[in-house]
Amino acid sequence: MKIKKLSDNVISKISAGEVINSPSDVIKELIENSIDANANEIVIQVRGKGLNFIKVKDNGEGISKEDLVNVAKKHYTSKLFSFEDIYNLKTFGFRGEALYSISSVSKLIIRSSIDGIEGYEAIFEAGKLVDFRNCHCQKGTIVLVKEIFFNVPIRRNFILSSRSEVKKIKRTILNYVLAFENITFKVEISNKKLIFEKASSREERIKNIFGDFQKKILRTSDFSVEFYIFDKIDENRIFVNKRPVFDSKISQILSKSNIKNYIVFIEVNPKDIDINVHPKKLEVKFSKNLNIYDEIKNFLKDNVQVKIKPKIVQISKIEQKPQPKFITTISKNKLLIIHRERALRKIYIQKLLNKQYKTQMLAFPYVFKFQISDENIKILKLYGFSVNLKEKEILIDGIPDIIENISYEDLEQIISIFLRREHFLKLENFINAIVENAIKYSNLTDEEIILRLFSLKNPNVDDLNRRIIYEIDLDEIEQKF
Ligand SMILES: Nc1ncnc2c1ncn2[C@@H]1O[C@H](COP(=O)(O)OP(=O)(O)OP(=O)(O)O)[C@@H](O)[C@H]1O
Ligand SMILES: [Mg+2]
Incomplete structure (x- = not known):
């Protein structure tokens, strides 16, 4: 050849x-x-x-x-x-x-x-x-x-x-x-x-994202290792000098020490590691002198794992602006004062009842330590939630797109409606909760609200029969001046 x-x-x-x-x-x-x-x-x-x-x-x-x-x-x-x-x-x-x-x-x-x-x-x-x-x-x-x-x-x-x-x-x-x-x-x-x-500390940031943990620190003259141990986490992570890496030896040691859900931060003098061992820098090699694997093994030997409060919070903050109570517009010879929240309610209820929604995926899935019945999961799916079941957990990675965004706590509230004993009004409460969150996280501009409201039948009152629009004759206003 x-x-x-x-x-x-x-x-x-x-x-x-x-x-x-x-x-x-x-x-x-x-x-x-x-x-x-x-x-x-x-x-x-x-x-x-x-x-x-x-x-x-x-x-x-x-x-x-x-x-x-x-x-x-x-x-x-x-x-x-x-x-x-x-x-x-x-x-x-x-x-x-x-x-x-x-x-x-x-x-x-x-x-x-x-x-x-x-x-x-x-x-x-x-x-x-x-x-x-x-x-x-x-x-x-x-x-x-x-x-x-x-x-x-x-x-x-x-x-x-x-x-x-x-x-x-x-x-x-x-x-x-x-x-x-x-x-x-x-x-x-x-x-x-x-x-x-x-965030002001590593702990704070981790807590905002994954909830509670137990922390252990190993310090030697050559390196330090912080262990953040969780009840449940999406994926285990190891960092060396803040670099995310894979290290099968450390993973093995942790697993043998009965630590299954963790984030580990190792800090070491750069002279004691070689980063140039993987084309994507996904692995590092520690200097033998450090004896890091044995040190970790010994440190974790006496490790007794404490039960950690199970909660995984995946999102720290969602941007939200304060909104005015009323919006105004002029139509013909009238000033219209529109109750923003009620107008939104009318818009979103209509969408929901007419099934005008799709599932949108969340940037980071939310995990809940709940178990809910198959029947209720069917309802969640019907209303546009994407639900995955794990052992004793449900993972929600999609919501109906009438809700623009959602925090962990708000989603928790919606889902927990299905945990209550009484069946009475359950679906109604559920629909209400979806609409309330659609309103809370709405990105609609005033113009869009007005346009959509007026494209609906009977825009003057909402489904609870409350007034949405109040009209004043421009002449009447004129006279006031
Ligand atoms: N966001 C940035 N801000 C400032 N300088 C940058 C930025 N991105 C790249 N550079 C400059 O461009 C150079 C080339 O970047 P590149 O990522 O290709 O290589 P590198 O970071 O030096 O090495 P590596 O390939 O290991 O990432 C950098 O050395 C840096 O000087
Ligand atoms: Mg680079």
Whole structure:
């Protein structure tokens, strides 16, 4: 067989595949770059499975004009100068490969400014700079990645048919939310918004997301390990110097010590770990001198697990603006004063009763320690909830789209209606609760409310026979002046 050198185009796609296999890999690299740039606010927007649209915006140091043309070139980095630096890394990045890999398999747009006055935009396609111009932008960097794998159709189709990509994206984001409590993360996945405000401690952030835990700390002169132990968690996580990693040895030790649900943070001097052992930096190697595995094993030997109050809260905060009680509009010769809440009630009740809703998936699923009957699950599904049953738990990862968004507590209240003994009025209470939350989380603008209200039959009163609209003749108002 004859040996030939591969073309550059093939080489770059193969090497990109080592770093970027999926949209969640893109998100990981972009978040890491923002953290390396010392951002304290990161906004992440993802549409669908991320194949067509990922945007990560930060308020970090920004990229200078001279550097911006080079960022997507292979081996261009500001983070590593000599090989030895790898053993003293304070940053996630060091290879100068992430943006190169991303740009080889997508359309990449980067806008950046180091001072908020002068900004530039660079557009890369399949690894080549195709456009460069001035732009107005705030201090920091916006990276937009479109049409991932447009030139690797097999990979693209694979992701398109994947059922777990959105889950992977959420898990990836959550890793950094958990490790960096001092950063505010604003996350939007397919129009669902979540805000993780800066927290004052790691404990606070973890508690906001996963509820109560038991904490144990192992400290030696060379390293420290914090164990956060839960009654139940979606996925176990191990961080080394805030880097999410896999470490089968540590996982095994924990499992043998009867710790099944955990987040572990290991802090160690960078000189004692090698990060350069996995193309996606998903594993690290500890220096033998640390004896870390034995130390952990011994520490956990006497570990008696305390029962932890079971509650998994998955979302910290949902944006909500205070709303006025009334909205006004003028129609013909009249001023109409509209009771906002009642108008919304009328709109949403109609939608619900006419079955004008679809299920929308939640950015992060909610888990409840309830058991409810099959009959009630049928009702939940009928009204647009997506329900999965686990042992002694129900997991809700979708709600009817008439409710724009929902907090854990509010959803808990809706579901717990089915736990009450009395059957009387159960369905009515349930429908009421859905409508109340639709109102609470409504994003409708005043104009939309007015338009929708007037498209309904009998807009003047709601289903409880309460007045929605009060009219005053403009002439009458005129006379008052
Ligand atoms: N959000 C950002 N803010 C500021 N500078 C950035 C940002 N993203 C990238 N850069 C600059 O672009 C360079 C290249 O980024 P890239 O992610 O490709 O490589 P890296 O982070 O240096 O190494 P790695 O491949 O290991 O991630 C970085 O070294 C950094 O100087
Ligand atoms: Mg990087």
